[in-house]
Amino acid sequence: MSVKTPISDFIDEITKKDVVRLFMPGHKGVEITGPEKYDITEIHGADSLYSADGIIAESEKICSGIFGSKKTIYSTEGSSQCIKAMIYLLKYFKQSEKIHILAARNVHKSFLYACALSDCEVDWIASDELNSSVCSCRIRPETVEEKLRNKKYDAVYLTSPDYLGNISDIESVSDICHRYGALLLVDNAHGAYLHFLPEKMHPLDLGADMCCDSAHKTLPVLTSGAYLHLSARIPDYVAEKAKDAMEMFGSTSPSYLVLKSLDVCNKYLDEKIRDDLRKTIEQITKAKQTISDNGWKVCESEPLKIVIQSPKSRTGYEIADMMRRNGIECEFCDKDFVTCMVSTFSSEKDIRCLVKALGKNNEKETRTLPKVCVCETKMSIREALFSTSENISVDDSLGRICSDVKVSCPPAVPIVMPGETVNEDAVELLKYYGISGIDAVKNRN
Numbered sequence: 001m002s003v004k005t006p007i008s009d010f011i012d013e014i015t016k017k018d019v020v021r022l023f024m025p026g027h028k029g030v031e032i033t034g035p036e037k038y039d040i041t042e043i044h045g046a047d048s049l050y051s052a053d054g055i056i057a058e059s060e061k062i063c064s065g066i067f068g069s070k071k072t073i074y075s076t077e078g079s080s081q082c083i084k085a086m087i088y089l090l091k092y093f094k095q096s097e098k099i100h101i102l103a104a105r106n107v108h109k110s111f112l113y114a115c116a117l118s119d120c121e122v123d124w125i126a127s128d129e130l131n132s133s134v135c136s137c138r139i140r141p142e143t144v145e146e147k148l149r150n151k152k153y154d155a156v157y158l159t160s161p162d163y164l165g166n167i168s169d170i171e172s173v174s175d176i177c178h179r180y181g182a183l184l185l186v187d188n189a190h191g192a193y194l195h196f197l198p199e200k201m202h203p204l205d206l207g208a209d210m211c212c213d214s215a216h217k218t219l220p221v222l223t224s225g226a227y228l229h230l231s232a233r234i235p236d237y238v239a240e241k242a243k244d245a246m247e248m249f250g251s252t253s254p255s256y257l258v259l260k261s262l263d264v265c266n267k268y269l270d271e272k273i274r275d276d277l278r279k280t281i282e283q284i285t286k287a288k289q290t291i292s293d294n295g296w297k298v299c300e301s302e303p304l305k306i307v308i309q310s311p312k313s314r315t316g317y318e319i320a321d322m323m324r325r326n327g328i329e330c331e332f333c334d335k336d337f338v339t340c341m342v343s344t345f346s347s348e349k350d351i352r353c354l355v356k357a358l359g360k361n362n363e364k365e366t367r368t369l370p371k372v373c374v375c376e377t378k379m380s381i382r383e384a385l386f387s388t389s390e391n392i393s394v395d396d397s398l399g400r401i402c403s404d405v406k407v408s409c410p411p412a413v414p415i416v417m418p419g420e421t422v423n424e425d426a427v428e429l430l431k432y433y434g435i436s437g438i439d440a441v442k443n444r445n
């Protein structure tokens with residue numbers, strides 16, 4: 001039986017009836033940029049996202065069934081909102097004042113805001129590799145186990161996939177977490193589509209307790225549409241609080257355009273995505289092979305990303321510029337990498353364009369990646385983020401305590417965390433990534 005789209009049907013009905021709009025928003029459905037007629041608010045029958053018992057509740061239930069979760073909640077404010085809610089929910093789960101989290105270091109900045117707002121203590125797991133991109137944090141499950149053996153943590157937090165398409169061994173880490181009584185939370189912002197691959201790859205299917213998916217990043221959903229998924233291991237008393245947690249970090253005016261988009265996407269996920277993924281991934285795999293045959297270093301990555309490591313004499317920025325001159329815009333580039341994100345809505349022509357624009361590369365050698373930095377923690381993330389701060393030059397930052405997470409977005413992965421003392425490795429790393437100033441806690445004197 002075909003999946004229902006109750007939110008979309010309701011909005012379409014309102015549009016068809018051409019009702020007199022004496023409600024918000026102020027555009028009154030007049031097409032100014034295009035989609036205004038579908039943009040409504042919580043009118044009679046439209047349900048209410050954070051206390052849903054009508055069409056939104058029905059649509060979320062359908063979505064939860066598709067992902068096989070205990071509960072899935074829609075976010076109209078991205079994974080950023082879901083991450084804050086996940087961290088807040090830990091307080092409920094553990095019923096304790098102070099929450100201790102063990103996190104792989106390549107977190108998105110929203111995790112740091114979440115920890116500051118819910119006042120959590122974080123210990124970091126640095127990459128097992130000595131030299132690595134700041135976007136990645138490859139860690140062996142044994143490293144996680146060693147940390148959990150030595151200290152009690154309420155949760156382990158991983159970012160998987162990361163901006164370069166690396167995937168963590170969620171299955172092994174979740175086994176370890178559960179043996180040591182910790183929850184596993186996963187920032188799966190880049191991996192909503194993973195549930196629809198033939199092999200188990202989505203964090204929920206591999207033992208994660210909670211995860212967020214930015215539906216908008218890899219599925220046909222409007223920007224900022226996302227899911228918070230809770231697994232069957234989350235007890236009812238926590239699941240019942242999840243909506244309140246999302247509300248705490250969200251606007252009281254969630255976008256119905258985004259809700260409609262999430263609702264309609266359920267139909268696509270139920271009926272078509274598996275087949276489309278098979279075809280798209282076949283095309284991507286062939287393209288990766290051709291790009292590699294043409295002399296480029298194509299990094300191993302999750303199926304929908306094409307990640308190229310730049311050769312020694314060129315930067316990722318220069319390669320992205322070359323692509324731009326050929327009418328292609330990538331998702332992300334830095335000195336060493338270019339990340340291209342493909343989806344089932346990319347055409348075969350799009351992928352061919354990329355292969356053609358890249359052409360041949362005759363230089364095999366790549367730069368040695370920068371040294372990972374591990375700085376000493378001097379104050380909590382909350383204390384640092386809420387402190388009085390000043391912007392200082394990186395040249396003057398040695399020994400100062402970082403107070404912010406200002407990094408360009410993407411990838412929004414901080415190099416030095418709020419509360420950490422900048423050391424020599426950090427100065428070098430900040431300079432490597434072209435960062436010239438940081439916010440530091442103002443010295444009291």
Ligand SMILES: Cc1ncc(COP(=O)(O)O)c(C=O)c1O
Binds near residue numbers: 078080110187190
């Ligand atoms: C790894 C990661 N996590 C979380 C986020 C935040 O997601 P959103 O933009 O959906 O709020 C991003 C955004 O780029 C991200 O790359």
